[in-house]
Amino acid sequence: MDKKSRILILGSTGMVGGSIVRQLKKLEYSNLLLPDEFMLDLTNQESVMRYFRENEPEYVFLAAAKVGGIYANSTQQADFGYINGMIELNIIYAAYKFKVKKLLFLGSSCIYPRDCPQPIKEEYLLTGKLEQTNEMYALAKILGLKLCEAYNLQYKTNFISCMPTNLYGINDNFDLQNSHVLPALIRKFHEARAENKSQVEVWGTGKPRREFLFVDDLADACVFLMNNYNSNDTINVGCGFDVTIKELAETIKDITGFSGDIHWNIEKPDGTPRKILDVSRINEIGWKARTGLREGLEITYKWFIDNQDKIRK
Numbered sequence: 001m002d003k004k005s006r007i008l009i010l011g012s013t014g015m016v017g018g019s020i021v022r023q024l025k026k027l028e029y030s031n032l033l034l035p036d037e038f039m040l041d042l043t044n045q046e047s048v049m050r051y052f053r054e055n056e057p058e059y060v061f062l063a064a065a066k067v068g069g070i071y072a073n074s075t076q077q078a079d080f081g082y083i084n085g086m087i088e089l090n091i092i093y094a095a096y097k098f099k100v101k102k103l104l105f106l107g108s109s110c111i112y113p114r115d116c117p118q119p120i121k122e123e124y125l126l127t128g129k130l131e132q133t134n135e136m137y138a139l140a141k142i143l144g145l146k147l148c149e150a151y152n153l154q155y156k157t158n159f160i161s162c163m164p165t166n167l168y169g170i171n172d173n174f175d176l177q178n179s180h181v182l183p184a185l186i187r188k189f190h191e192a193r194a195e196n197k198s199q200v201e202v203w204g205t206g207k208p209r210r211e212f213l214f215v216d217d218l219a220d221a222c223v224f225l226m227n228n229y230n231s232n233d234t235i236n237v238g239c240g241f242d243v244t245i246k247e248l249a250e251t252i253k254d255i256t257g258f259s260g261d262i263h264w265n266i267e268k269p270d271g272t273p274r275k276i277l278d279v280s281r282i283n284e285i286g287w288k289a290r291t292g293l294r295e296g297l298e299i300t301y302k303w304f305i306d307n308q309d310k311i312r313k
Contacts, residue, residue, distance in 0.1 A: 001029065001059050001102075001227060008033040008057035010042065010091060011064030015171045016106060016164075019219035020061050027223065033057055043086040045093075052094040060103040061222060062091050062144075066137075070203075070271055072178040073134035084140035092147050096157055103159040104226050105148050107141040107234070109211075109277055110134050111163060119278035122163070122234045131272045145234055152232045160229055162222065165238035165277050169215030169296060170303045174311050182212060185249055186301055189256040199261040200253070203268035206246030211276040213239050214296035217289040224287045238277035239289035245270075251294060255301050 001007060007024065011017030012034040024032060033055055041047040042064055066083040073080060088105070095103045112120045113128030130138045148159035172183040179187075185202065192200045221237045229235065243251075249262055279289075291299075304311060 003027075003029055004031050005029070005101075006031050006033060006056060006058045008035075008055070008060045010035070010060065010062050010087075012036070014063065014067075015169060015173070015215050016167065016218060017061070017063040018171050019169065019215045020063060020222055023216070023219040023223050042090060043083060045090045048090040048094050049097070052098040052100075056098065058101045059226060060091065060095050060100050061226070062088070062103060062105045063222075064091075065106070067173075067180075068178045069180045069184065070133050070269060073137055074132075077136040080134075081136035081140050084137060085143055088140065088144035088147060092144065092151060092159065095159065096151050096155055101158065102226060103148070103157070104222055105144050105159060105161040106222070107145050107161055107163040108138070109163055109165045109236070109238070109275060110138045110272075111141050111145070112275075114272050118274050119240075119276045120236070121278045122236055122281060125234065133269060133271055149232055158230060160225060160231065161234045162225055162237050162282075163234055163277070164218050164221075165211040165213050165236070166275070167213055167215050167218060169300050171310075172215075172300065174304065181210070181245065182248065182252075182297075183300075185252045186256065186297075186304055189249075189253050189258040190301075190304065192260060193256055193258040197260055199263045200249075200258065201263045201265050202245070202249050203265055204245065204270040205266050206249065206262075206264050207244060208270045208272065209242045209244050209274040209276065210248070211238050211240075211242040212248070212293055212296070213237065213289060214291035214299070217291050217296075220290075221282065221287050225282075228285060233281075235281050236277040236279050237282055238279045239291075239293075240277075240279045240283075242274070242276040243293065248293075251297060252301075255294070255297055
């Protein structure tokens with residue numbers, strides 16, 4: 001990408017899109033297109049086509065999506081399937097029709113089978129059943145990456161797909177019902193300390209293992225891939241190590257200064273037993289994550305403290 005290229009970041013008000021914007025500005029890219037939901041309805045093809053026609057983006061980061069944790073995914077399956085599917089169909093088609101030079105589609109590690117071997121290699125896609133609690137979200141993301149592959153094969157486009165692991169960081173969603181486990185735990189422990197509670201309830205057994213990537217590392221990877229990767233093969237983005245949910249909860253407890261107990265509600269679902277990505281492919285082409293988990297958690301918690309009027313909760 002040239003520093004003055006017209007670069008469209010979809011989802012720029014969200015955690016991932018916002019981080020990509022910060023990274024691009026840091027690298028002095030100066031012609032960023034940042035439509036919000038009031039300017040551009042991504043689920044409406046007419047709206048999308050009009051925007052592409054009027055703004056002529058050269059590069060597209062497709063980071064817009066309806067996202068959420070176990071509760072949101074399991075209770076809003078139709079919404080997760082429809083909204084994400086429509087966004088992908090409209091944007092990828094428009095990128096083809098208006099001859100976008102390159103598009104980066106952001107998927108999710110939940111596309112992989114629930115019980116596939118660990119660490120998860122890119123070729124494990126579609127080799128087994130999905131995790132039921134987020135099946136529709138995963139199917140929508142699979143649609144997006146397969147659509148990118150199909151356009152590349154049929155129309156010689158340059159649409160690439162990366163699959164990030166579990167993300168967290170600045171501008172995360174801290175809603176206790178709809179967020180992912182990490183931001184929900186930050187809010188729970190913070191509020192428990194503020195209210196002098198004796199314990200915090202955490203869903204499940206604490207045994208599942210998860211890999212967590214700081215969102216600014218993902219943004220760095222996205223810009224790196226946009227400038228250096230042109231394969232039709234999906235590529236994983238992660239840090240390459242995981243922790244148990246119990247270890248995560250105890251670390252957040254320590255960072256927030258909560259002194260009470262953790263109550264594990266074993267009647268609630270654990271989700272996938274383990275999920276860690278094989279990141280050898282992206283490491284081999286020259287990118288590695290830089291931010292350690294505790295460092296990233298401390299940055300995220302400080303942002304949470306400093307932005308009480310802005311956080312999504």
